[in-house]
Each structure stands twice: as structure tokens, then as C-alpha cells.
Amino acid sequence: MDDMTVPAAASAETLRNMHAYWRAANYLSVGQIYLLDNPMLRQPLTQAHVKPRLLGHWGTTPGLNFIYVHLNRVILAHDLSVLYVTGPGHGGPGLVANAYLEDTYSEVYPDIAQDAEGVRRLFKQFSFPGGIPSHVSAETPGSIHEGGELGYSLSHAFGAAFDNPDLIVACVVGDGEAETGALATSWHSNKFLNPVHDGAVLPILHLNGYKIAGPTVLARIPRAELAALMTGYGYEPFFVEGDDPDAMHRLMADTLDLVVQRIGAIQRDARANGFTERPRWPMIVLRSPKGWTGPRTVDGKPSEGTFRAHQVPIADMHKPGHLALLEQWMHSYAPDELFDADGKLIAPLRALAPAGARRMSANPVANGGALLRDLVLPDVHEFAVDVAAPGATLAESTRVQGEYLRAVMQQNMSNFRIFSPDETASNRWAAVFEASARCSTAEILPGDEDVAADGRVMEMLSEHQCEGWLEGYLLTGRHGMFSCYEAFIHIVDSMFNQHAKWLKSANDIAWRAPIASLNYLLSSHVWRQDHNGASHQDPGFIDHVLNKKAEIVRVYLPPDANTLLAVTDHCLRSRDKINVIVAGKHPEAQWLDIDAAIAHCRAGIGVWEWASNDRDDDVDVVLACAGDVPTLEALAAVQMLREHFPTLSVRLVNVVDLMTLQPAHVHPHGLDEAQFDTMFTTDKPVIFAYHGYPSLIHRLTYRRANHANIHVHGFREEGTTTTPFDMVVLNQVDRFHLFAAAVERVPKLQPVRQAALQFAQDSLAAHSAYIREHGIDMPSILDWTWNTGAPNNAH
CATH class of the missing domain: 3.40.50.970 (Thiamin diphosphate (ThDP)-binding fold, Pyr/PP domains)
Incomplete structure (x- = not known):
């Protein structure tokens, strides 16, 4: 890249071959949406060859295929490492088709071979039970971007480029996706890309004019306004617009040559002279018809270039004329000119794809775990x-x-x-x-x-x-x-x-x-x-x-x-x-020294012996806690219980890993039944102070033997501008409410229940009066420290 010079313009023969390659990708894309059998159309098309359910999105796919073959040319010309991120995720058939054409798909899925039977399997699996999704997914080689939701492609692209100095991320932004808030924000990622040590991101805004049923915003504003918008975002926009394939191939090839030159110049300067000012990175605006090369009309209504091409242009294959129209459409790509007798892409076209790791579908960056290095972590x-x-x-x-x-x-x-x-x-x-x-x-x-x-x-x-x-x-x-x-x-x-x-x-x-x-x-x-x-x-x-x-x-x-x-x-x-x-x-307050903390976190849950005074199975009440503030309040409640009722047997359980509350067969971190019952008992009251919404703890523990005795105090959607302690009081996670909850449920405390509850109510009333007069919590709350006279077993 650093020694790159701009080559002579792509030859007419190269562009003709690229057009043929594009036809092959489009053919394979249409076949994935429609065909169950007869993959090379070497028999007359019948209903038996067509899938019973037609699922997928055609509209954006030919544009993605067009970009793909042009990126392949500059990869070969400049020996580039390019990652292809596609915001229009439902262009999945195109990305799968291109991964297949350059052999990557057959390498990772050997049953999808480079022959007619492999093409048949490629077609059948798409949007089919036991197959692959209709969008770009983890199953798609070369992808890091899930196509399930729009808005995140450009952020993902810049994330991939950070600290990847030799990488160009070509990111296709659909004009529907461009209307999302997340995407609109992500244009500003160029204010964080440093050409000294980062790679480059090449945004390609693909304007095909329509969403599912209506026009898109950016496709309906004047070109000058769109250019001003992209310039205002800090990019240098280049426009590739039209619907004539020959003219568009030439324009796209020349534009990509210029854009790659711009990127190389920016990086060479920064890496030779250091960073001086934010560069104006190039981007491309590609305007092409939605459903390009598809049926011009279906049932007398325009299809290509309209919203009707968004998903499946010819939807009801039992309708008269539709089967013939599909056959005509697929034959328009002349598959017999593109694939040999065995169903394999012909050699002159195969030569257009890069080799090895330079294939976008095989770029190691798209399988990041293969490049992952362990962090060097301090003790x-x-x-x-x-x-x-x-x-x-x-x-x-x-x-x-x-x-x-x-x-x-x-x-x-x-x-x-x-x-x-x-x-x-x-x-x-x-x-x-x-x-x-x-x-x-x-x-x-x-x-x-x-x-x-x-x-x-x-x-x-x-x-x-x-x-x-x-x-x-x-x-x-x-x-x-x-x-x-x-x-x-x-x-x-x-x-x-x-x-x-x-x-x-x-x-x-x-x-x-x-x-x-x-x-x-x-x-x-x-x-x-x-x-x-x-x-x-x-x-x-x-x-x-x-x-x-x-x-x-x-x-x-x-x-x-x-x-x-x-x-x-x-x-x-x-x-x-x-x-x-x-x-x-x-x-x-800090509770555990580091070795005790490591052991506690390794277990994920545990009885804090230093805060408990139970003896084996002699437990009157369990106080459990999860979260830093709930832990403080639970400990204060334990201390209060032990001070008021010295003979009461209290156990304190602290939860670090919420997953431990689930049964072991539900989550790998879950406690088995015997462990849970030993810790929480099978019949004693459990007062649980929890950081979040109480219903979650019930959801995690509802299968447990003692679930009926688990009483959870957590966030009850009560909050305002107040004091820290009053926040827990409003939601009944404070020490006084926890104390009262335990008193109410321990049988041996029933003779003193009224007096104990009155103490809690009086304490809460004093708290309320104090904060309304002074604006801060009471000294007894602010200055509280753990002290039960129990031996220190924290270490």
C-alpha cells in the first residue's frame, strides 16, 4: 500500500469479465432466494424446482455484488487487505454468493462443493429449515456484522480499523440504514481515526431509493445538498450514479482507483511525518436502481428501481406467468456462459478473485479470534x-x-x-x-x-x-x-x-x-x-x-x-x-482482603462466616445480598438483629455471581440443589437485599425447594432527588425494613414482634424528619461501622 501508484485505467476486457462475474454473483443470489433444485437451469423450470416459501431480500443485493467485484479488482491491483462490512444485512444472498465464487464457502463448508450439486445445496440451504439465515450472519465467511438490525455498520467498521494499520474496511451504508440515529452519529467516527496506526474506513453510501415500502430521505435530496452533508461530516465524497452497467463499471473502477490513491496518500504522509491534522477521508455515494438487473415489471407494475424490488419481486409462483418470468430473469444472466459443464465458475472469471487471505470472505480479520492475543494482565x-x-x-x-x-x-x-x-x-x-x-x-x-x-x-x-x-x-x-x-x-x-x-x-x-x-x-x-x-x-x-x-x-x-x-x-x-x-x-466500606475476595469470586456466592453466628443447621433466618449497597444494608440489618436478639441464629450470604442462583442444569455457574439448600436452608426465611428489580431473584430461584420463603427487597421504581440512604428507604432495601422483614418471619421472635417493628418504624420516622430538616442523612447512618463483637474470619 505504501509504495502504491495509480495503475492505468481498467481495461475494457477486465471490465467485461467483471461484468460477467457480477452476473454470476447475481445469478447465485437469485437462485438462493428461489430455487430448490435445477440449479444450473439445464432443465425447463417447474414448480418442483422452486422453494415452497420464498424468503430473502433482492433489492439491495445486486448493488452489494457490484461493489464486491470492484473491490476485488483493487485488492488484486494493490495487494490490499480489505474487510467488507454491509449495513444492508438482508443482502445476505450476495455475500454468500461471493464467498462461494471465491471458494471460501466450500473450504469452510465442504459439502457445498464447487460443482452443480454444491450450487444446489447452496441454493436450498438459504432461508430454509436446517440452513442459514436470510441475512449476513455469523455463518457467512468474511462477515463481522450481523444483518439483523440496521444502524451499526459504520461503527463496527471503524472499530475494526482501530489499531489495524494495513486494513481497509469498505463499509456499505444502505440509504434506509442511514436514517437511523446510530448511523447518523457514526459518520463522526472519522474524528477518531488516526492514519499513523489505524487502518482506513471507506464508507459507500448506497442510494437505491427505497425502504420496504417508501422512499428514503438521502435519496430524495438534491445531490449538492447530499455532497454538502458528507463534506460537513468531514469526508471527500465521490459520486457513482447511473443504471447502465457498462458506464457504471467504468465509473466505479476509475473512482475506486482514485479513492485508494487518496487513502494511500493520507497514510503515507502520516506515517512518514506524524499526525498533524485530521485528514478528509474519501467516501463514495453509489446511486443505482433497487433490484438492479431484476424484472422490469411484475404483473404490469414497475419492479426494478422501485420499492417492489425490496424483497421477493416475483412472490406468488403459482400465479400465471410468474414461473416463466422467473426463468426468463435467471436466464438473462446467461449461466451457461459463466459456469462450466460441472457447474464450476469458468477459469477467466475465477482469476478475478484474490487468493488466500486476500479474499474478503477469507480475511483473517473477519475471524478475529484467530488473531487474538491474550492480554498481559497485572497481578x-x-x-x-x-x-x-x-x-x-x-x-x-x-x-x-x-x-x-x-x-x-x-x-x-x-x-x-x-x-x-x-x-x-x-x-x-x-x-x-x-x-x-x-x-x-x-x-x-x-x-x-x-x-x-x-x-x-x-x-x-x-x-x-x-x-x-x-x-x-x-x-x-x-x-x-x-x-x-x-x-x-x-x-x-x-x-x-x-x-x-x-x-x-x-x-x-x-x-x-x-x-x-x-x-x-x-x-x-x-x-x-x-x-x-x-x-x-x-x-x-x-x-x-x-x-x-x-x-x-x-x-x-x-x-x-x-x-x-x-x-x-x-x-x-x-x-x-x-x-x-x-x-x-x-x-x-471494604469487606474482604484480596485473597478472600478472589476465593469468594471464584465461588460466586458464599456464607460470610464473620458476619454470621449460625451453627451448622441451627439457622433462624438467612439474610442474603447482591450488590454493594444492598450488602451494606444487609450487614447493618444483621448487626441490628444480633444486637437486639443475641440468641438469634443469623446467616449472611453474599452473591457476586447472579448465575449461581440458578440450578446447575440451567446455567454452568449454578449451584446444585444440595449446595443451594445447604446455604439457604429448605424451610427457613430468607430476606434477600438485591441491587435491581426483585422479580429477577424470584425468576432465578423459583425452582428451589425454599423459594416460597425467599422474600426479596430491591428497586421498586421509587426514586427522586433525595439522600443516598433515603433512596434505599424509599425502596425498602434499607436496614430497618430488612430488620423488620426478618422479625416478622422468624417464629421465635413473635412474642417481641410488635416492639421490634415499632423500633423499625420509629427509626424510619426519625430518618425522614432528619433529612427534611438537614438535607443529609443522620450521623448514625453516615458513621455506621460493622461491629458485632464476632471474631474476624475475613482473612
Whole structure:
């Protein structure tokens, strides 16, 4: 690439062969949508040859095939490494067709051979039971981008380009996709791409004019306005427009030559002279008819170039004339000129595809796990908080985690990045700025702090963008973490969905190597958003996550800094998972020393003996907790119970890994029945203080023998601007409500029940009166420390 010179224009013969290759890709694409048999049309087409259900999308596919063959030419001309990301994901038949034409498909799926029988199997499997989806999916070689939802292609493309200096990511943005908020934001990714050490992204905005049933916005604005929009985003737009194939092939070839020259010039200058200013990267606007080369009319109505070509242009094959029209359409590609007697693409056309890893369908970057290098991770002991006794030390857990991540960054400066929507410092990860600044290739002013063109902390105030960048980074073989306010991570709910589905599918594909896990830190969480009020109070992402497959998702609720260190270290070592860590950023009591924390996190759940006074099976009540604030309140309730009722047998169970609550046959981290019953008993009351919505704990434990005795206190959708302790009081997760819940349910305490409940009510009334007068919590709450006189067994 660095020594590249612009070659002579593509010859007329080359363009003729490229047109034939395009016809072959279009033929295979149509065949996937329609045919069950007779793949080479060497017999008259009958109903028996057509699928009983016609599923798929034709409209965008010929444009994707057109781009593909032209990218192949510049790959061969310049020995380029190109990754093809297609936003119009339902152009799946095109990507499958091209992977087949360049042999990759047959290499990874040997039963889909390079012959007529292989073509028949290729056709049958598409959108067919036991086959492959209709969109670009994990099963498609060369893909990192799930086509199930629109909006994320460009973010994925830039994520793939970061720290990949030799890669060009050609990203096709559909004009329907361009209307989504996530895509509209992602054009700004060019303000974060550094040509010194990053690859290039070539956006190709594909205007074919229509969505499912109506026109698209960008296809209906004047060309000058669209050019101004793209120029305003910071790109140099090049237009390729028309419907005549001969003219379009010449124009596209000449434009790609010029664009590749521009990219090479930008990179050569930056790598020779260092970064000086943000370059104006090229992009292409391709305007072509929707359903290009398809039937001009169907049933007397226009099809090619209209919304009617979006999915299956000829839908009802039992309608008179439709079968003949399909046969005519497929014969228009002249398959006998393209494939030999055995059904294999003829040699002159096969020569148009790159070889080996230069094939876009075989680019190793698209199978990122094959390139993945383990992180060099520091020893968590170096960052541990000294805990001489439970609760004796205060620390900001995520600040400690940030110090650990600083070392992770320092030791992995080419394959680890941090992503956050302007919340890195807010969530107490400021230490990472000692290793690397925030990334920006836009203008940097003298007063800016921790901002640099080569920064590795990726901040943009868009959760969509951060998620998409990180996913693209992970899918191409690197590592990262995403820090976000808990309430606002919901913005990427559907992106999380798509990634989880991708991982599930990828796990079942032998040739897909494991990738680094997607790791979230959710901080600024519900229990310490008292100052921001109800708009910032929502712990429900956990519920959303746990709808996904057990082999994919993990949720961790470390109660202090040392457990957070242990969990973070584990998550960064894991593969093919989505790990959600929820932890607070404010000063809080620390409970376990580092070795006890590691052991506790390895188990995921455990009885804290130092906080309990039960003897073997002699248990009156179990207090369980999951989350840092619920743990504090549960411990305060335990202390209160033991002070009021010295003979009461109380057990404290802390849960770090929520998955342990499920049965072992449901989740690999789940406790078996005997373990669960030993810990939670089979007949004693369990008062459970939980970080999120109570229903989730019931959902995880409903199969357990003692489920009827599990009483969960969690977020009840009560919140406002108030004091930290009042937030837990409003939701009845505070120590007084937990104390009262235990008193009500322990049989031996019934004689003193009324007095104990009155104590709790009086305490709550005093709290309410105090905060309304003073605006802060009572000293007895703020200054509370753990002290039961019990032996210290934390170590």
C-alpha cells in the first residue's frame, strides 16, 4: 500500500469479465432466494424446482455484488487487505454468493462443493429449515456484522480499523440504514481515526431509493445538498450514479482507483511525518436502481428501481406467468456462459478473485479470534485495598479498578482500548489517563485535558457509538471495556441483543475462533443517583441481559473493591461472553482482603462466616445480598438483629455471581440443589437485599425447594432527588425494613414482634424528619461501622 501508484485505467476486457462475474454473483443470489433444485437451469423450470416459501431480500443485493467485484479488482491491483462490512444485512444472498465464487464457502463448508450439486445445496440451504439465515450472519465467511438490525455498520467498521494499520474496511451504508440515529452519529467516527496506526474506513453510501415500502430521505435530496452533508461530516465524497452497467463499471473502477490513491496518500504522509491534522477521508455515494438487473415489471407494475424490488419481486409462483418470468430473469444472466459443464465458475472469471487471505470472505480479520492475543494482565494483588478487618477501610471501588485498568492499558498498548460515553472520569477510571489520553483527531485546544490524536480512551457521547466501536474491535481480535452509567446502558439494548445472538451462532461454527468477551462496567448506579433523580435510576439492564443464553451472559455484583478487582481480571481473561459488572464509585466500606475476595469470586456466592453466628443447621433466618449497597444494608440489618436478639441464629450470604442462583442444569455457574439448600436452608426465611428489580431473584430461584420463603427487597421504581440512604428507604432495601422483614418471619421472635417493628418504624420516622430538616442523612447512618463483637474470619 505504501509504495502504491495509480495503475492505468481498467481495461475494457477486465471490465467485461467483471461484468460477467457480477452476473454470476447475481445469478447465485437469485437462485438462493428461489430455487430448490435445477440449479444450473439445464432443465425447463417447474414448480418442483422452486422453494415452497420464498424468503430473502433482492433489492439491495445486486448493488452489494457490484461493489464486491470492484473491490476485488483493487485488492488484486494493490495487494490490499480489505474487510467488507454491509449495513444492508438482508443482502445476505450476495455475500454468500461471493464467498462461494471465491471458494471460501466450500473450504469452510465442504459439502457445498464447487460443482452443480454444491450450487444446489447452496441454493436450498438459504432461508430454509436446517440452513442459514436470510441475512449476513455469523455463518457467512468474511462477515463481522450481523444483518439483523440496521444502524451499526459504520461503527463496527471503524472499530475494526482501530489499531489495524494495513486494513481497509469498505463499509456499505444502505440509504434506509442511514436514517437511523446510530448511523447518523457514526459518520463522526472519522474524528477518531488516526492514519499513523489505524487502518482506513471507506464508507459507500448506497442510494437505491427505497425502504420496504417508501422512499428514503438521502435519496430524495438534491445531490449538492447530499455532497454538502458528507463534506460537513468531514469526508471527500465521490459520486457513482447511473443504471447502465457498462458506464457504471467504468465509473466505479476509475473512482475506486482514485479513492485508494487518496487513502494511500493520507497514510503515507502520516506515517512518514506524524499526525498533524485530521485528514478528509474519501467516501463514495453509489446511486443505482433497487433490484438492479431484476424484472422490469411484475404483473404490469414497475419492479426494478422501485420499492417492489425490496424483497421477493416475483412472490406468488403459482400465479400465471410468474414461473416463466422467473426463468426468463435467471436466464438473462446467461449461466451457461459463466459456469462450466460441472457447474464450476469458468477459469477467466475465477482469476478475478484474490487468493488466500486476500479474499474478503477469507480475511483473517473477519475471524478475529484467530488473531487474538491474550492480554498481559497485572497481578491484582498490586492494586488491592488493605482490609485489616471487615468494614474498617473505606475506598472507591471503581477508582481502584481504574488503577488496575491503567496497568492493563500500559501493558497492552496495541490491542486494548477503553470505551465510554464521556463517563470515564465520572465513573472513577481517571487513572487510565496516566496511560493514554482520550482519542480525538479533531481540533484540540490548549485548555483540553487528556486529549490526544493517539489516545486509546474512546469517548463520544453516544452509547451506540461506543458499543459499535467496541464490538468491531472485539470481532476483529482485540480486547476492551465499556464504562457506562447504569440507567443509560439501555440505549444499546438492541445492540447487545445482536451481539449476544452473534456469539450464540458463532459458538456453533467450528471455523469461528473464540473472541474476547464484551465487558461492561455499569456504575453511577441506581442507589447513588439520589442527586440526579428518577431519570438516572434504572437497574433493569440486568433483567434484559438474563434473557439471553446461559452460555453467553454473566452478571457480577462485587460488593467491594477487592472483589471488583477479582471479577475484572476474570472477565478480561474470558472468551465469547458478555460480562456485566455493576459496582459503585463512591467511598464505601471494604469487606474482604484480596485473597478472600478472589476465593469468594471464584465461588460466586458464599456464607460470610464473620458476619454470621449460625451453627451448622441451627439457622433462624438467612439474610442474603447482591450488590454493594444492598450488602451494606444487609450487614447493618444483621448487626441490628444480633444486637437486639443475641440468641438469634443469623446467616449472611453474599452473591457476586447472579448465575449461581440458578440450578446447575440451567446455567454452568449454578449451584446444585444440595449446595443451594445447604446455604439457604429448605424451610427457613430468607430476606434477600438485591441491587435491581426483585422479580429477577424470584425468576432465578423459583425452582428451589425454599423459594416460597425467599422474600426479596430491591428497586421498586421509587426514586427522586433525595439522600443516598433515603433512596434505599424509599425502596425498602434499607436496614430497618430488612430488620423488620426478618422479625416478622422468624417464629421465635413473635412474642417481641410488635416492639421490634415499632423500633423499625420509629427509626424510619426519625430518618425522614432528619433529612427534611438537614438535607443529609443522620450521623448514625453516615458513621455506621460493622461491629458485632464476632471474631474476624475475613482473612
